[in-house]
Amino acid sequence: MFETLGERLNKALDGVRGSGNLTEDQVKKVTKEIRLALLEADVNFRVVKEFVANVRERATGAEVSKALSPGQQVVKIVNEELADLMGGTAHKLSYAKSGPTVVMLAGLNGHGKTTAAGKLALFTRKQGKNPYMIACDTYRPAAIEQLKQIGKELGVPVYEEGTDAKPEEIAERGIKAARDGGYDFVIVDTAGRQVVDLEMMDEIKRVREAARPHSVMLVLDVVTGQNAVEVAEAFREYADYDGIILTKLDGDARGGAALSVVKVTERPIRFASEGEKMSEFDYFYPDRMAGRILGMGDVLTLIEKAEEQMDRDAAQEQSKKLMSGKFTFEDFLQQMQMIKKMGPISGLLGMIPGLGNQLKDVEIDDRMMGRVEAIITSMTKKERQNPKLLQNPSRARRIARGSGSTQQDVQKLVKQFNEMQKMMKKMGGGKKGGMPNLGAGMPKLPKMPFRR
Structure with a gap:
């Protein structure tokens, strides 16, 4: 819902994020852009007026933080004022002491x-x-x-x-x-x-x-x-x-x-x-x-959603298998089914700090997960546990017919899955107790299949 507003606000703040010294003209410019962004988002005029006045007063006031640059301080102020605008803190239910x-x-x-x-x-x-x-x-x-x-x-x-x-x-x-x-x-x-x-x-x-x-x-x-x-x-x-x-x-x-x-x-x-x-x-x-x-994400909500659906011991075991490169399509299917229970994939990605802005031009189709799931469930249990078997073209054709997809879709998914395995094995060091080779640089993430 807030994608356009987020883009406009971040664009307004881009000019001050790295500023070592913040001038009065910069404050005026950024607050003007913030005002336009809020009005465009259909925020009540009186609310916009008060919000901008608060940001301007705090940004040009005596607030100084040794840990933050002046530019970062403005971003912090806008973040705090946005939270205050929506109520500041969560207002949870209180229950009756007796009776319903x-x-x-x-x-x-x-x-x-x-x-x-x-x-x-x-x-x-x-x-x-x-x-x-x-x-x-x-x-x-x-x-x-x-x-x-x-x-x-x-x-x-x-x-x-x-x-x-x-x-x-x-x-x-x-x-x-x-x-x-x-x-x-x-x-x-x-x-x-x-x-x-x-x-x-x-x-x-x-x-x-x-x-x-x-x-x-x-x-x-x-x-x-x-x-x-x-x-x-x-x-x-x-x-x-x-x-x-x-x-x-x-x-x-x-x-x-x-x-x-x-x-x-x-x-x-x-x-x-x-x-x-x-x-x-x-x-x-x-x-x-x-x-x-x-665009700062919402890690706490993401963790809470995951905890509702995930068994901690099972998650740690899956993580070990993933980092060792022994992750199978059987494991992948379990992870997908867990993620589906957590809500729309586009909403989950928006909770990861920085990722929401990176994906702003990418259309995430939740049906894509259903198509991937259809391919995986069309595999035999043996094939899911041993992805190398899927290099056989006849198996790929059979899976394609069973999932209503093409042979190319199946082969593409298998290829990307193999790339993911290699990437995670590299991050995990490839052996028990190994450290990731960060100096070698991170491999590119494979593109998601069926992206529109």
């Missing part, structure tokens, strides 16, 4: 509210909670069915009474059913509308009074740009929410909503939802997001 914690979701139709309910249920279950969902959208039977389907998929019960009962009564009875059933985290999914209206707000007030939630969260689609800020302001006045869930962060929006909504509403972004998978949902970390925008 009740969270009510509000928002417009199409902003991903019902999906967010399911994602929040899965997230809290990973936190050790026993979630329960209540369908209070009495206007759209399809919304009730969607929540029931999500609940079935996740194994989370859904309380619903159809479309005839009053939403506030459904909420009240649903919470009682959850309490009686021993559930400790209740999600109340309220009705949405196409636009904000008084009838909608009056209903939300009634549901809130009946449910007495510990938290009310506004579900906001970042793709709506500046309209998202207007929606957030309207809901703040009537629904008095205490947190925001941003959805579709993996989309191609300019990012203005995420950078504006906290300052405008004085409400924190609690969660970020990206991707279609129920697991692609986490706390929103402003400092990590600022680092990703400026």
Whole structure:
């Protein structure tokens, strides 16, 4: 979402990164470029004005760091101000000391509210909670069915009474059913509308009074740009929410909503939802997001995602095999399947410091991994464990037919896999306890197959 903004900000900062002495003219020039980049990203004008003023004041002030050059200091200031703009620190959930914690979701139709309910249920279950969902959208039977389907998929019960009962009564009875059933985290999914209206707000007030939630969260689609800020302001006045869930962060929006909504509403972004998978949902970390925008990566989130999917002992064993050059297609397949569970490959690459900027002109197609996986699974177990067998053209033809690819695709993958093995063996020193021969220079990474 922040690719264009990140490029513009980095271009603005390029002129000062290596500066030993920072002049007032340089500060003016860089802050002007930052201002244009933020406005282009659809950030609220008032927010941009305050942000630029803060950067200019700090950059020309008395802040001095012995560890950083003046140019590096400006980059640090921009990074810190971006994080502050989005809330500064993560605002995590607090749970009730006794009885179920009740969270009510509000928002417009199409902003991903019902999906967010399911994602929040899965997230809290990973936190050790026993979630329960209540369908209070009495206007759209399809919304009730969607929540029931999500609940079935996740194994989370859904309380619903159809479309005839009053939403506030459904909420009240649903919470009682959850309490009686021993559930400790209740999600109340309220009705949405196409636009904000008084009838909608009056209903939300009634549901809130009946449910007495510990938290009310506004579900906001970042793709709506500046309209998202207007929606957030309207809901703040009537629904008095205490947190925001941003959805579709993996989309191609300019990012203005995420950078504006906290300052405008004085409400924190609690969660970020990206991707279609129920697991692609986490706390929103402003400092990590600022680092990703400026191309500094997000190693902490990447590590957390890996730890969720990876067994530590198995990972160490795989690492040893990789560095010794004994890595097989069988191992490669296991790694690919683990990576797929972590989320879209383009998002993961953006978390690696510096790599996001290097790949900005490369279109990463997640389907590419599926094609590679199809080729590997078309191999016999013996072939996967002994890649040298794949030098046989007849085997390559058979695998190509089985995977719906060409013989050239198979041969290309085998060649690149062999190159990767050689490269990793060289980095590992090629023997137990060996050190990488860094003086010899790093070999080039092989190009990924099926890149569009």
